[in-house]
Amino acid sequence: MKIVRTIAELPANAGTIGLVPTMGAFHAGHLALLSAAREENDVVVASLFVNPAQFGADEDLDRYPRDEERDARLAEESGVDVLFAPSADELYPDGFATWVDVGELGHRLEGEFRPDHFRGVATVCLKLFNIVRPDRAYFGQKDAQQAAVVKQLVRDLNLDLELRVIPTVRDEDGLALSSRNAYLSPEERETALVLPRALATKDLARAQELLAGLDLDYVEEANFNGQRVLAAAVRVGNTRLIDNVILEGDLK
Ligand code: AMP
DSSP: OEEEOSSTTOOOOOSOEEEEEEOSOOOHHHHHHHHHHHHHOSEEEEEEOOOGGGSOTTSSTTTSOOOHHHHHHHHHHTTOSEEEOOOHHHHSOTTOOOOOOOGGGGGSTHHHHSTTHHHHHHHHHHHHHHHHOOSEEEEEGGGHHHHHHHHHHHHHTTOOOEEEEEOOOBOTTSOBOOGGGGGOOHHHHHHHTHHHHHHHTOOHHHHHHHHTTSEEEEEEEEEETTEEEEEEEEEETTEEEEEEEEEEOOOO
C-alpha cells in the first residue's frame, strides 16, 4: 500500500477504481466499506482527511480522533492500494473560494443543526472525485443524509461514477459504530444506547417518547430519494451522535 500526501504523487491507475472517503479513526464500519470496495474494483483508494470545511466553529475538529499509523495498518490489511492522506493546505490552498451548495437537502435535519456541514461534505467529495476519478465511491448508510447529498451531487453535476451505500455496522449492544463513540464514558455509552433502541421501534411516536429524556436535536422521518428513514441526532455529554434505520426502500 502506498501512502500519498499530495495530488501530484497519486499514481496513475489501471482498471476500475473504488474510492472510500473517510476521516480516519477506523472501525468496523469503515472496514465494511473498504471490503466492499476491494471486492468490486481493481484498485482501492481510501482517503484519510479530517475535512475542516465540514466542521462548525464550535464543533470537535481539534479533538477529532486521529491515529494515522493504526489506520494505515488496517487499510493495508483490508487490501487498500493507495491511502490518500493530504494536508488541509493541499485540498484548500490559499485563495480557495469555490463551494458546492446542495440546496434544500443540505439545510434540513443535520443541516439545520450544522449549517455549513453539507456544503463542506459536497465540496470535498467533488474534489476527491475529480482527484481520484473513481468508478465507484463507497458511503455508509449510517450517514444516510450524507449519502443522499452525495447522490444528489452526482446526479445534478453529471458525475460519471456509481455510488454504493453500505449497511450500518453496529456494536453488539446496538450502538452504531462511529469514531465519535471514543468520546463516550461508560455511563454516557449506556445513555447513548437509547438512540438505537428508540430507532429500532421504527415508529416515530414511540421513538419520540423513548428519546424524550435525552438532549435531542431531532428525531424525524425523512425521505431521501425514495428511501424512507427514521433518523435522529442526540447529544450525550459533549458528544453528538446520529443514527437512522431504514423504514422502506433503497437510496435511488
Ligand atoms: P467518517 O470517517 O466518519 O467520515 O466515515 C467514513 C464513511 O464511513 C462514511 O461514508 C460513513 O457513512 C461510513 N460509516 C461510518 N460509520 C459507519 C458504520 N457504523 N457503518 C457503516 N458505515 C459507516
